[in-house]
Amino acid sequence: xxxxxxxxxxxxxxxxxxESTFSPGKYSIELSSAAYDQLWRFDMEGLPxxxxxxxxxxxxxxxxxxxxxxxxxxxxxxxxxxxxxAIKQWVSDHVNHYYPEPSxxxxxxELQAWWTEVRTVGHADKKDEPWWPVLKNTENLAQVLxxxxxxxxxxxxxxxxxxxxxGGYFPNRPTIARTNMPTEDPSEEEIKKFMMKxxxxxxxxxxxxxxxxxxxxxxxxxxxxxxDEEYLGEIMEPSWKENPPIxxxxxxxxxxxxxxxxxxxxxxxxxxxxxxVGAGVxxxxxxxxxxxxxxxxxxxxxxxxx
Numbered sequence: 052x053x054x055x056x057x058x059x060x061x062x063x064x065x066x067x068x069x070e071s072t073f074s075p076g077k078y079s080i081e082l083s084s085a086a087y088d089q090l091w092r093f094d095m096e097g098l099p100x101x102x103x104x105x106x107x108x109x110x111x112x113x114x115x116x117x118x119x120x121x122x123x124x125x126x127x128x129x130x131x132x133x134x135x136x137a138i139k140q141w142v143s144d145h146v147n148h149y150y151p152e153p154s155x156x157x158x159x160x161e162l163q164a165w166w167t168e169v170r171t172v173g174h175a176d177k178k179d180e181p182w183w184p185v186l187k188n189t190e191n192l193a194q195v196l197x198x199x200x201x202x203x204x205x206x207x208x209x210x211x212x213x214x215x216x217x218g219g220y221f222p223n224r225p226t227i228a229r230t231n232m233p234t235e236d237p238s239e240e241e242i243k244k245f246m247m248k249x250x251x252x253x254x255x256x257x258x259x260x261x262x263x264x265x266x267x268x269x270x271x272x273x274x275x276x277x278x279d280e281e282y283l284g285e286i287m288e289p290s291w292k293e294n295p296p297i298x299x300x301x302x303x304x305x306x307x308x309x310x311x312x313x314x315x316x317x318x319x320x321x322x323x324x325x326x327x328v329g330a331g332v333x334x335x336x337x338x339x340x341x342x343x344x345x346x347x348x349x350x351x352x353x354x355x356x357x
Contacts, residue, residue, distance in 0.1 A: 054357050068269055072262045074227045093174070094182045097198040098135040098206070102128055124326045126335035127209055130315055134205045134338055134351070137307035139197040144300035146193045153188035162186065166195070204283050208351040209337045215274035216333055216348040221263045230256045271346060273357055278344040283351045284308040285341065308340040315339050
């Protein structure tokens with residue numbers, strides 16, 4: 052709630068950091084809102100469904116994770132699917148323990164009231180859409196919970212904590228182009244200037260110093276882990292320790308996450324994977340669950356945390 056309030060105050064507000072430093076200007080948030088309205092669907096927010104929807108994977112029961120990637124060397128998908136499976140197993144262990152009979156899910160009035168509130172209050176603009184899952188059994192509940200946990204942990208970590216590493220050097224990802232390239236708006240004088248000193252024309256096109264400084268500062272803040280960050284699978288709740296099946300489920304989850312870190316290290320040393328290894332290529336560590344404080348380019352917190 053606090054970071055949302057801060058974002059509305061200084062980041063996505065009218066005339067704020069986004070509108071003053073990104074190419075769409077005053078239309079930036081309006082465009083984002085329109086895209087959300089047209090594209091967001093809860094049933095497509097889980098990683099497998101997201102990859103299929105974007106044409107990055109097809110269902111294949113014979114493949115690992117039940118998906119065949121259309122681009123084999125796709126770090127987000129390859130690491131993410133291991134994390135997705137680990138979260139889903141952890142959630143399923145919980146759900147099956149507390150709801151030993153599938154019919155108990157539909158009979159749980161508090162659970163059903165929570166899911167109704169998510170749909171009709173949390174997403175009132177989408178409350179009548181036909182694609183909302185129905186909580187009829189343990190499988191439905193596990194899918195819903197896995198999706199929510201994935202979006203607020205792994206997915207957010209992948210799109211957030213690498214921002215400074217990939218975009219802090221603003222020529223690598225300038226947020227705005229202040230001028231057209233000479234070939235787009237040709238004039239003899241501009242072409243002559245470009246040919247004589249192309250770096251000057253490039254700097255005129257890039258964000259201004261104040262725009263670049265603003266972006267670098269906000270990306271540094273957004274990409275930082277606080278010293279008291281709590282990471283996925285790191286801390287066992289006291290109540291879990293007192294319940295042997297839940298304790299065992301958490302220990303299994305913790306072990307899967309440690310194995311994921313080992314796999315990521317192995318992949319980042321595999322020279323056949325050109326999208327994560329090589330000259331000028333940043334090793335892909337965004338889905339490594341653990342991290343220290345600061346800008347690390349890794350670490351998956353328990354929830355959306357900045």
